[in-house]
Amino acid sequence: MQQDLQTHKPGAADRPYQGVGYYGQPALKASPFGWKTSGYIFLAGMSGSAQILGTAADLFGGPGMEKTARNARHVAMIGATLGPLLLIGDLHTPSRWYNMLRIFRRTSPMSIGSYILSGFGAFSAVTAAADWIGMKRVARVTQVPAALAGAGMSVYTAALLSSTSTPLWAAAPRLLAVRFGSSAMACGAAALSLGERIDGRPGNAERLDRVAMVASAVDLAASLASRREYEADHVAAPLEQGALGAVHKIGAIAVGAGIPLVCHAINAGRRRPSAALSVLGSLAVLAGGMALRTAILRAGNRSAERPADYFRFARTPPNTLNERKRTLLPDTAARRVLP
Template identity: 55%
Template sequence: MRGPTVTDDAAIGYYGVPPVKASPFDWKIAAYVQIGGVAGAAQVLSAVAAAAGGRRARGVVRHGRWMALAGAVLGPPFLIADLKTPTRWYNMLRIARPTSPMSVGSYILTGFGAFSALAALPAGRLSDAAQVPAALLGAGMATYTASLLSATSSPFWAEAPRSLAVQFACSSVAGAAAALSLAEQAAGRPGTAATLDAITAAAAAGELAASIASGHDHKEPAVAGALALGVAVPLACHAANRLSRRPSRTLSVIGALAALAGGALLRHAVIQAGNRSTERPRDTFRLTRPPEPARLPPRR
């Protein structure tokens, strides 16, 4: 039955019928956003480690390049699976449309994948040269998905474009640093892992600041929960390790896993919150309130 349920929103709008429609995006898009964001940021951190880390950061450089390539390979199947006509996935590259974040994103993803494949070749001049554009596109991978969501009429995404982008960008960097830290711990290099944990903490702090600036995250329990997991836990673990005389490997691993899981949950919670916000006419009409005093003739 298509009839809407009568709620308080019936008093505003038209029988509570949603004035805008929800996106069809589900967990598959959330999974891509997390995988692509972490892969993009991993390439960025790998490039930073290559430039500033010296010899001891070579493990980070190598792992970062592999993670970037892995993400560029694993992510797109989720995107294609979410298409309602997946056999036409290649039409994504049929035109280039600068007003469409999805079109821009398709090219960012394609370029990122191509350069990341070159950068993952055995160490040499070609892979080093390819890493520069791969890292620049990786920064785009960490960010564009948030702007894609904001460039819609779904109130939850549209009302805070800047803070959502900073949130996704920071969460991607935190996740990539966490994944690289896990790899360093596995390789028995706690020193570089500690450096990466500090980067995770810095990114988590940025994510928290952006979430507060958004002014609406606390109203969505799932988003708030994802932030508690992906921000509060890593910050607590890594701060405890910083302050303690004997840094604990367990705490570092817990902090890293929490950052990755929290990032994935955040993407899912934000996408669900945006879809649900379209069902609240009040939110849409708040978003579309005119900036200046209404120009309409007075009500009779």
Template identity: 45%
Template sequence: MKDLPEAWSGETYYGQPPLKNPQWDWKVSGYIAVAGTAGASQALAWIGSLRDRAAFRGVRRNANLLGLAGMATGSALLIADLKTPRRFYNMLRIVRPTSPMSFGTYILGVFGGFSSASFLANLAANPGPVLRSAAGVVEAGAAVSGAGAATYTAALMSATSNPYWAAAPRSLGAQFATSAVASGAAALAVGERLSGRRHTAERLEAVAAVATAAHLVAGQVAKRARHRAGVEEPVEDRSSRYETADLLLAGAAPLAGYALNRATGGRAPGLAITGSLALIAGSFAMRHGILDAGKSAARRPEAAFSLAQPGNLPDRQRRRVERQP
């Protein structure tokens, strides 16, 4: 078992942070949350339709609307963050599979295209066999590209030099994926509740509850990984408030709402809807908290120097460093 690195306590470069502070703000965290919810909802609707297509007809329609809204809102937030709209257009001129940002631009575009096609294919009340086959193809495309849209942002953030994001890449991916599934299921469940389809809503709420529990576990695993790397933010840092909000909004509140509704035999749907809405809000709070914690880490030189120690390198790179004279 390799030795775990300790938090850096040695010299720094005159106490100055060696990294630039990322300029991302709420527009980026908002895009990540919107893309996660919209992408996961398309994947969940497709999986549900494979089991019971008739029961999930309303879910597919709502998932398509979420996909279209997510594409439009996400694109607007990204363009607003880039400051210059032509930058988004220029990103489409180059395909660079090794760049999460370049690859993510195309994932978003493909997701929007499949979501639009799926929406149009499901407008017909009595589709023929050809249209049903075409709808199945585009729904699968929306599900696969939606899963990519919901998770690629974790790869984008962990591929940077920011110590907080790069210290736990796999755990960050698990956090984003489980949160996306939870918020996507919650958003679809709200639509089913408002439409009076209780049975489908309860199935989606069960998925949201399981994903919420998995998200809480992923968050603790990520926290331990950052602590081992010596980049965890100080307790008094304001990003800890986002962690508390995540535990309440994306953890305790939805689980309590779903459990209480089940305990009353489904006679308290307002509690379930409240839990779902808290879960959706918590997905944004979690992502914005991680974004804010990354900014805090970039301002602390000891965080960057801690992550740069050989003990934090992958095994293959660490052995290469150790062999050097």
């Protein structure tokens, strides 16, 4: 053996490896979610919250809110129709939708979301059809489960994103749900307010504007809290820098929450609220709602491509705002497919 070592001559096997290694490579695979998924999440939240508001208007709003309830059912049907088309288009294979409905897992946000969407679409369709043909009693019964499913539509996508290993999505699950839910409620109220303005019912529009104002305030507060959470977990950079940072800070926060708060607050202090401010606030809410979903999805994908963010996040112990145990598996980041 000693003789072999003495006669050994350095060769190719002894040279240090000079090729590409794992250092600096992404530990996760970014999700395939694009604009279709962003559009679906926006429509799902808006239509779900519109159904909630329409049910509340029908049950507690009195005779003056009957047409508001009908408009809400129409908005819900638009979301229940266009949203799944965007979703199935993003899944690429329509049979995946059928496969997701074959089983039910109470621990899977994807499985639960599939049934929430299916139930919302079915009950919303029955409610809208019954209202259209004059079967008011049937509509008043089926609108209740439609509204319950609408509540799930407003927030379940946040739970689904948070259950992945993508750092930005998993960092603040509860706050992400609050942001999606409050933004969805503001968007639903804004869409219905615009309909009331078009139909010449400014009084109803003012009620809806107040709902949008409160929801926007909650959204703004959750946005600020989320930022602190992201910074504490070292995952804030994709949502704060570059073009996505501008979309988030200007589009989602300033336009989506700031402008509506100012417009509706001014109108709330006036004897004769301005229709122009009401319309401006409603349009800003809708634009900001879409900007929020776009920024969150794209920034999440970018955070998955930043290995330093992932490893820092995986080593960070839970803080007081997020006591959830993080068990992140590198090979599961993009296995999740949105229903």
